[in-house]
Amino acid sequence: MTTPTAHAFSPGGMIVREMEPLNLEMPFGSLDGFITPVELFFVRSHFAIPDIDMKTWRLKIEGEVETPFELTYDELREMEPHTIPVTLECAGNGRAFLTPQAKGAQWERGAVSNAEWTGVRLADVLRLAGVKASASEAIFEGADEGEIKEPPGPAGKIHYTRSMPLKKAKDDVLLAFKMNGEELTPAHGAPLRVIVPGWYGMASVKWLTRIIASDKPFNGYYQTIDYAYWERGTSAPTLIPITEMQVKAQIARPGFADAVRAGEMYQVTGAAWTTEAEITKVEISTDGGATWDDARLLREPVRNAWRLWEYDWQVPFKPGKATLMARATDSEGRTQPAKRDDDRGSYIVNHCLPIEVNVR
Numbered sequence: 001m002t003t004p005t006a007h008a009f010s011p012g013g014m015i016v017r018e019m020e021p022l023n024l025e026m027p028f029g030s031l032d033g034f035i036t037p038v039e040l041f042f043v044r045s046h047f048a049i050p051d052i053d054m055k056t057w058r059l060k061i062e063g064e065v066e067t068p069f070e071l072t073y074d075e076l077r078e079m080e081p082h083t084i085p086v087t088l089e090c091a092g093n094g095r096a097f098l099t100p101q102a103k104g105a106q107w108e109r110g111a112v113s114n115a116e117w118t119g120v121r122l123a124d125v126l127r128l129a130g131v132k133a134s135a136s137e138a139i140f141e142g143a144d145e146g147e148i149k150e151p152p153g154p155a156g157k158i159h160y161t162r163s164m165p166l167k168k169a170k171d172d173v174l175l176a177f178k179m180n181g182e183e184l185t186p187a188h189g190a191p192l193r194v195i196v197p198g199w200y201g202m203a204s205v206k207w208l209t210r211i212i213a214s215d216k217p218f219n220g221y222y223q224t225i226d227y228a229y230w231e232r233g234t235s236a237p238t239l240i241p242i243t244e245m246q247v248k249a250q251i252a253r254p255g256f257a258d259a260v261r262a263g264e265m266y267q268v269t270g271a272a273w274t275t276e277a278e279i280t281k282v283e284i285s286t287d288g289g290a291t292w293d294d295a296r297l298l299r300e301p302v303r304n305a306w307r308l309w310e311y312d313w314q315v316p317f318k319p320g321k322a323t324l325m326a327r328a329t330d331s332e333g334r335t336q337p338a339k340r341d342d343d344r345g346s347y348i349v350n351h352c353l354p355i356e357v358n359v360r
């Protein structure tokens with residue numbers, strides 16, 4: 001079993017993975033409700049937070065559209081707003097537990113959070129532009145930029161850019177300017193960011209400035225060299241951009257190496273999520289995976305947002321070590337693998353994670 005790495009805390013209690021660029025992890029043991037407060041919502045950035053001048057900021061829509069145009073921030077705010085809760089999980093969440101150690105920020109359990117996002121529907125903006133029948137994808141560009149330090153990568157500076165099929169873009173994607181009812185903060189992508197329900201966080205482009213409708217598959221850096229995985233087809237392994245979150249339950253409490261009292265009733269808590277389905281079952285093992293028992297699912301399921309759960313654990317009377325695990329299943333019958341699939345590289349970590357505690 002891998003043990004957590006040493007880390008620093010920010011004054012606000014966030015786990016600091018990196019200061020420049022800013023990468024902050026939610027202390028997952030503090031999970032306390034469906035909505036993650038903005039101050040505890042994880043932050044994942046590849047480059048410095050861009051300086052944005054609101055006087056000149058525009059959202060540009062171009063490419064395979066009838067009418068390329070720009071929207072000012074005020075014009076966007078005049079459009080019909082929609083609010084939805086969406087869980088974002090970084091595709092690298094849980095990477096710190098991989099052996100051998102994987103490259104990249106050493107996220108433990110806290111590169112996942114859930115917020116209520118308010119913004120305009122991407123579909124409404126695309127309708128204004130009149131996307132041509134020839135277009136198959138929409139590309140999203142952030143204002144942030146920097147150089148790729150490790151080859152292979154393009155020379156010079158690039159913007160953070162991702163694409164998605166138009167089918168998804170026209171479905172439920174939001175262009176958000178508010179988070180939990182407050183104005184979006186710079187760290188989370190102000191003034192405007194994409195929110196892609198059900199997809200790993202990398203698709204939810206922050207500091208959005210440009211949408212390009214395209215008639216060709218986009219093979220940008222962040223969906224080929226980075227944020228992609230190998231899929232074994234019938235011919236040869238092929239590189240696929242990471243998209244949908246895989247079913248997963250995480251234990252919030254107890255945490256690694258926590259002390260629990262022998263003989264007490266301990267309430268194990270956590271969250272579980274999946275994509276385009278409901279969490280129908282969370283099972284808990286307190287004996288390292290030998291036996292499993294159902295946890296209680298809380299509240300109603302909300303599509304593409306996590307579901308909280310709890311489990312009353314009768315802690316053994318005998319002091320020693322105990323290993324807890326959680327396993328989620330969704331309404332599509334998908335569940336978590338017991339073992340890691342190495343074709344996923346350092347991403348999509350959803351095999352069951354053992355948490356060892358000390359019974360005293």
Ligand SMILES: Nc1nc2c(c(=O)[nH]1)N[C@H]1C(S)=C(S)[C@@H](COP(=O)(O)O)O[C@H]1N2
Pocket residue numbers: 041042043044045046047088089090091141142143144160187188189200201202203204205206207208
């Ligand atoms: N422009 C831009 N958008 C971005 C990123 C980035 O570095 N630049 N990081 C992505 C990744 S990898 C994740 S997991 C989410 C994190 O969103 P958050 O910082 O609000 O939690 O933003 C995504 N959007």
Ligand SMILES: [Mo]
Pocket residue numbers: 044089090091092201202
């Ligand atoms: Mo991410």
